[in-house]
Amino acid sequence: MKRIYVKFYGFSDTERHALDSVFRLSESRDIVYSAWTAQTAEAMHVPDILIIDGDSWEAVLELANPSHDAVKLLWVGEDPPAQAWRVFPAPVKWSAVLEAMEGEFAPPPRPSSTTSPAPLDLDLAHEQDLDVQLDITTDDTEPLPLEPGALPAARRRVLVVDPARDDRLYLRAKLAAAGLHEVDEAATGTEALVLLNTHAYLLVTLDLGLTDMDPWHLVKAADNTRPAIAHLFVTGAAPNWKQGLRARFSGAQVYLKKPLHPGQLKQLLQKI
Numbered sequence: 001m002k003r004i005y006v007k008f009y010g011f012s013d014t015e016r017h018a019l020d021s022v023f024r025l026s027e028s029r030d031i032v033y034s035a036w037t038a039q040t041a042e043a044m045h046v047p048d049i050l051i052i053d054g055d056s057w058e059a060v061l062e063l064a065n066p067s068h069d070a071v072k073l074l075w076v077g078e079d080p081p082a083q084a085w086r087v088f089p090a091p092v093k094w095s096a097v098l099e100a101m102e103g104e105f106a107p108p109p110r111p112s113s114t115t116s117p118a119p120l121d122l123d124l125a126h127e128q129d130l131d132v133q134l135d136i137t138t139d140d141t142e143p144l145p146l147e148p149g150a151l152p153a154a155r156r157r158v159l160v161v162d163p164a165r166d167d168r169l170y171l172r173a174k175l176a177a178a179g180l181h182e183v184d185e186a187a188t189g190t191e192a193l194v195l196l197n198t199h200a201y202l203l204v205t206l207d208l209g210l211t212d213m214d215p216w217h218l219v220k221a222a223d224n225t226r227p228a229i230a231h232l233f234v235t236g237a238a239p240n241w242k243q244g245l246r247a248r249f250s251g252a253q254v255y256l257k258k259p260l261h262p263g264q265l266k267q268l269l270q271k272i
Contacts, residue, residue, distance in 0.1 A: 010053025223251025
């Protein structure tokens with residue numbers, strides 16, 4: 001087992017939750033990724049890799065720390081410094097970051113007679129508040145949280161994508177109760193793509209029961225929509241925790257198991 005220590009600065013709470021899930025998933029593998037902490041610093045002089053959020057001025061200040069000069073720098077955002085080892089666009093896709101780190105830190109291949117674990121699924125994704133508890137332990141290496149940007153008040157439109165008419169009606173009722181009255185519906189992935197290319201949405205709920213296309217392709221298409229969708233929820237009947245992780249890495253913030261829990265749904269909508 002090879003342990004790689006990762007020091008990171010900046011990023012939203014959601015992005016930090018997703019990175020923490022990467023750390024957790026790696027614990028049973030040949031390469032284990034762990035967050036750099038003050039306790040780690042007592043045993044090691046420098047981390048193995050430094051991940052910087054280029055949109056965070058506090059994070060960028062860390063580049064002036066001479067102890068980071070020899071550390072591999074992974075930059076997220078625009079205007080990377082010359083010493084950056086890898087550069088990824090924002091918003092960050094941790095699956096792509098993981099793939100780059102795996103390629104750099106992978107141990108030599110084992111003999112063919114040795115059975116090794118299956119490769120970590122890079123398409124596993126985000127999860128927020130269901131089966132997987134993603135907690136973040138802060139330490140004195142982390143900068144102060146950034147002030148979240150306010151969303152434009154006019155963007156209150158919602159898209160509900162679900163092949164089941166009754167489920168669409170149920171969601172419309174819950175959305176209306178939360179003050180979200182401008183709702184578009186799509187029963188197929190094809191209809192959803194047309195609407196995504198026509199309107200800007202504050203929230204999209206997308207069910208994995210679609211049959212006319214791979215629903216995960218639609219999740220990623222929604223995540224890549226510009227202007228960006230502020231809130232993307234994925235719903236489905238499978239209780240598997242991997243669905244939640246895959247939803248996260250595909251761009252969604254939440255995976256909701258059907259039948260939808262009214263109290264949980266109400267809490268989520270109240271945050272919008």
